[in-house]
Amino acid sequence: MKNLKPYSENSFAFFETVVKKKRNEDLKDRLDLIKSDIQTKFNDYDTHFQKNILESLSEHDKFSKQQIEDFEELYSYKSATFKKLLITLSTSDNKRKMGCPYCGIGEVSTFDHYLPQSRFGAFTTHPKNLICCCGKCNPKRGNRWLDANKKRATLNLYLDILPDVQFLFVEIDIMIDKVETKFSLKNSGNINPILFSMIDSHYDRLELCDRFSENSSDIITSFVNTIKTYQNLGNFDSILKNTLEALSKDQNAFGYNHWSTILKIELIKHKDFKLLLKY
Numbered sequence: 001m002k003n004l005k006p007y008s009e010n011s012f013a014f015f016e017t018v019v020k021k022k023r024n025e026d027l028k029d030r031l032d033l034i035k036s037d038i039q040t041k042f043n044d045y046d047t048h049f050q051k052n053i054l055e056s057l058s059e060h061d062k063f064s065k066q067q068i069e070d071f072e073e074l075y076s077y078k079s080a081t082f083k084k085l086l087i088t089l090s091t092s093d094n095k096r097k098m099g100c101p102y103c104g105i106g107e108v109s110t111f112d113h114y115l116p117q118s119r120f121g122a123f124t125t126h127p128k129n130l131i132c133c134c135g136k137c138n139p140k141r142g143n144r145w146l147d148a149n150k151k152r153a154t155l156n157l158y159l160d161i162l163p164d165v166q167f168l169f170v171e172i173d174i175m176i177d178k179v180e181t182k183f184s185l186k187n188s189g190n191i192n193p194i195l196f197s198m199i200d201s202h203y204d205r206l207e208l209c210d211r212f213s214e215n216s217s218d219i220i221t222s223f224v225n226t227i228k229t230y231q232n233l234g235n236f237d238s239i240l241k242n243t244l245e246a247l248s249k250d251q252n253a254f255g256y257n258h259w260s261t262i263l264k265i266e267l268i269k270h271k272d273f274k275l276l277l278k279y
């Protein structure tokens with residue numbers, strides 16, 4: 001899980017670029033007639049975004065079924081304009097392409113519409129409503145964005161600043177023929193309860209803890225193989241100490257809740273870790 005920088009240029013200008021690239025002239029004419037309404041909606045989104053009160057935006061008001069269909073037709077994550085946006089939003093300051101900011105497992109390949117397309121058609125192409133993610137996280141988040149109390153049920157990685165303390169933990173069970181992992185969340189660092197509840201609901205929605213466990217095996221195998229190689233080079237205890245130091249630097253770089261870093265740290269600290277190095 002990683003915070004992202006939102007689109008920094010003019011949101012409505014992006015919309016106009018998308019429209020300009022379309023070849024369907026009827027669609028363009030229809031959209032031209034409601035241009036000022038769309039601009040007002042976009043400005044409204046920007047204001048709510050800036051104040052972090054997206055939950056008070058109203059759904060499809062004013063727009064007809066045809067207009068909603070037109071908004072949907074504008075969006076295609078495979079088109080050149082959206083591909084370019086995806087690259088911009090998923091490239092970090094040091095020019096590196098990021099992994100999926102939701103799960104940290106998959107590659108960024110698509111956009112999640114934070115306010116769902118089915119209810120907020122006008123924002124289908126609003127660049128601040130688009131969150132880059134992988135193809136597994138996108139459908140899992142789905143259309144649910146408010147809970148029963150009308151509070152946001154999933155995090156907005158542009159707006160909800162992730163706490164700088166560990167909330168993701170893993171229990172590891174090392175057996176002769178396999179290693180089992182169980183990831184869970186715990187608010188042991190005095191995280192604001194409202195924020196923690198949203199983090200918890202977000203992880204639950206995206207089934208992140210189960211997906212981390214399912215993906216643990218490759219990380220463990222590769223990590224154990226690396227340690228085995230180092231093992232032949234010198235004093236075992238100092239190898240473990242140096243590896244832990246490197247992992248702590250990874251935490252500084254990738255955050256305190258990067259699942260595979262947490263997994264490696266707990267592995268190395270595990271009382272039975274040496275058993276894994278025998279085979």
Ligand SMILES: [Zn+2]
Binds near residue numbers: 100138
């Ligand atoms: Zn993902």
